[in-house]
Structures are given as structure tokens and as C-alpha cells.
Amino acid sequence: xxxxxxxxxxxxxxxxxxxxxxxxxxxxxxxxxxxxxxxxxxxxxxxxxxxxxxxxxxxxxxxxxxxxxxxxxxxxxxxxxxxxxxxxxxxxxxxxxxxxxxxxxxxxxxxxxxxxxxxxxxxxxxxxxxxxxxxxxxxxxxxxxxxxxxxxxxxxxxxxxxxxxxxxxxxxxxxxxxxxxxxxxxxxxxxxxxxxxxxxxxxxxxxxxxxxxxxxxxxxxxxxxxxxxxxxxxxxxxxxxxxxxxxxxxxxxxxxxxxxxxxxxxxxxxxxxxxxxxxx
Numbered sequence: 001x002x003x004x005x006x007x008x009x010x011x012x013x014x015x016x017x018x019x020x021x022x023x024x025x026x027x028x029x030x031x032x033x034x035x036x037x038x039x040x041x042x043x044x045x046x047x048x049x050x051x052x053x054x055x056x057x058x059x060x061x062x063x064x065x066x067x068x069x070x071x072x073x074x075x076x077x078x079x080x081x082x083x084x085x086x087x088x089x090x091x092x093x094x095x096x097x098x099x100x101x102x103x104x105x106x107x108x109x110x111x112x113x114x115x116x117x118x119x120x121x122x123x124x125x126x127x128x129x130x131x132x133x134x135x136x137x138x139x140x141x142x143x144x145x146x147x148x149x150x151x152x153x154x155x156x157x158x159x160x161x162x163x164x165x166x167x168x169x170x171x172x173x174x175x176x177x178x179x180x181x182x183x184x185x186x187x188x189x190x191x192x193x194x195x196x197x198x199x200x201x202x203x204x205x206x207x208x209x210x211x212x213x214x215x216x217x218x219x220x221x222x223x224x225x226x227x228x229x230x231x232x233x234x235x236x237x238x239x240x241x242x243x244x245x246x247x248x249x250x251x252x253x254x255x256x257x258x259x260x261x262x263x264x265x266x267x268x269x270x271x272x273x274x275x276x277x278x279x280x
Contacts, residue, residue, distance in 0.1 A: 027229070032058030032071075032093065032114065033271060040098060052109060053098035060116070061090035067119035068093070074104040074113060114233065121228025130159035130211040133240040138207060146249040147199050152207060153190035154240060159211030161187045163270055170202030171252045183273060185217060201249035210239040210270055217277035232278070236270060 039050050060068055065086070070079040071093055078095060085092045101108040111126040134156025144150070152164060165183035184191060198204075214234035215221035225231030268276065 027063045027120075029061055032056055037098070042098075042100065052101040054109060054112070055095060055098050057092070057094035059087070059090040059092050060084075060118070062118075062120070065091070069117040069119070070115075072113075072115040072117070073099060074108070076104060112235070123225050123227035123229055123231050125225030125231060125233040127213055127224070127233045127235045129235055130213045130237045131157045132237055133157045133209065133211055136207070136209060136240045136242050138242055138244055138246065140246055142244070143247040143251070144198070144249075146201065147195045148248075149192050149195040150198065150204065150246065151190060151192040152209070154209050155189065157189075157211040157237065159237070160213045161185055161216055162189075162191075163210040163212060163273065164191050164208070165210075166207040167205045168197070168202065169205075169252060170198075170200040170248070172200045185277070187216070198248045201251055203248060203251055204246040205244075207242045207244070208239045209241075210236055212236045212270075212274070215278075217274040219277075219279040221278055232280075234271070234274060 038052050040053050042049055070077050111128045113126040115124040136154045139151040163185050215232050223230035225233055
């Protein structure tokens with residue numbers, strides 16, 4: 001089984017002419033995504049190996065297009081046009097290949113250090129990987145009455161917070177509405193979704209919980225990167241999911257539904273949700 005870990009790096013660098021950031025300041029910002037795997041295939045044989053590896057990519061931009069000297073991940077330095085490609089308004093960065101844990105010195109990925117060097121400053125940060133989640137419990141029978149709250153709990157992880165989401169379909173009349181996830185963020189190891197969420201016949205599926213380390217995703221969050229400015233570094237370990245379907249009320253007979261309507265589906269990735277909650 002492939003276990004995935006994703007790190008999110010949202011950074012802002014400032015080269016200030018005075019004591020305060022503001023007018024006449026140049027700034028550069030970046031978003032990097034680091035995907036971590038516990039298994040993979042490695043050249044030259046391309047056999048499956050159980051060695052952790054990371055794949056890093058993202059975009060770097062600013063008030064003016066920054067001149068990027070390098071991105072350093074652990075002790076590996078990425079510099080040159082092979083890794084940076086200009087787009088409209090930003091520069092895309094990618095390692096293009098995995099960084100295997102046995103190819104870098106300890107502490108490997110725990111914590112993982114990242115450094116961005118540009119012509120207007122640099123920023124560094126590191127973060128630990130939250131423990132792998134062990135169990136997920138849905139505190140409800142397979143069928144619940146309409147207007148019933150739903151509690152979910154989990155064990156095994158020491159993350160700073162958790163993002164919880166699920167698929168929710170509901171049928172107020174002859175129309176069936178298909179929607180994705182009233183996601184929420186909590187610091188505890190459980191969450192209760194309000195009964196007002198489930199007032200119509202329907203069902204709940206694909207309940208998922210993502211453990212994340214880093215600043216709590218809200219406007220004004222305290223930065224956890226240092227240097228010529230400030231930045232935000234997030235680390236997400238593998239989510240845990242349930243394959244249970246919770247029927248609400250009489251449920252939905254999809255074969256007899258008069259018509260289907262799709263609400264605005266929430267297809268944002270976890271890192272996009274974190275960024276949106278922080279107003280970035």
C-alpha cells in the first residue's frame with residue numbers, strides 16, 4: 001500500500017527599506033507541495049522498494065518576478081532552469097524526481113528542512129511529520145433519523161489539527177442533490193456535525209480525516225518560518241478513511257429519482273482549503 005504525506009509551504013519574503021513592511025517593499029511569495037511516500041520504484045531496476053521519498057513542486061511569485069537562486073531541501077540544492085520554469089505571473093518549481101530518505105543525512109524527513117533563496121531575501125523552515133492515524137470510529141448505526149447529529153473520533157496521531165470531510169447527498173423532494181463535504185478543522189481527536197446538516201433523507205459516505213502539522217489555518221495565523229520575512233509550512237500525513245455508508249432517514253433510491261442536481265462541488269485539495277482559510 002502506498003502511504004502519502006503532503007507538505008504545504010506558503011511563504012512570503014520581504015526586503016524592507018525600514019522597520020515596517022509596507023510601501024516601497026519588494027515581496028516574493030511561494031507555495032510548495034511535498035508529497036511523501038513510504039514505498040515507490042527506484043532506478044535502475046524500478047522494483048517496488050519500501051523506502052520513504054518526497055516529491056516537491058510549487059510556484060514562487062512576488063510583487064515583481066523574483067530571481068530565484070535556489071531551493072534547498074535537506075542537503076540537496078535545486079538551481080537552474082531545469083527546476084524553474086517561468087509562467088505568467090510566477091515561476092514553477094519542481095524536483096521532477098523523488099528525494100529518497102536514504103539519500104540525505106539524518107534527520108531525513110523528521111523534520112524536513114526547506115530553504116528558498118531569492119534576490120530579495122531568503123526564508124527557512126522545518127516541520128515534523130504527524131504520526132500515522134490508527135483508527136477511525138463513526139459513532140452511529142448504519143441508519144440514523146433525520147435531524148440527528150453525527151460524531152466521529154480517531155486515534156493514533158499527534159497532529160496540530162485535523163481536517164475532516166465527507167460526501168453528503170440529500171433529497172428534499174423529487175430532486176436529489178449531490179454535494180461534497182462540509183469540511184471542518186479541529187484540534188481535538190473528535191468532531192460532532194450539527195443535526196441541522198442532516199434534515200433531509202440522504203446518505204453520508206467517504207468520511208476522511210487528515211492529520212496536519214503547522215499553523216492553524218485561519219487569517220492572521222502566526223508564521224513558522226524565519227528569515228527575510230515570514231512564511232507558513234504545513235505537513236500532512238496520510239488520511240484515514242471509512243468505507244461505511246450512513247443512511248439518513250429513508251435514504252435515496254437512486255433508481256427512482258426523478259432528476260439529479262449537482263450543487264457546487266467542493267473539489268478543493270487539502271492545501272487549497274488551508275490556503276483559503278488563511279486568506280492567502
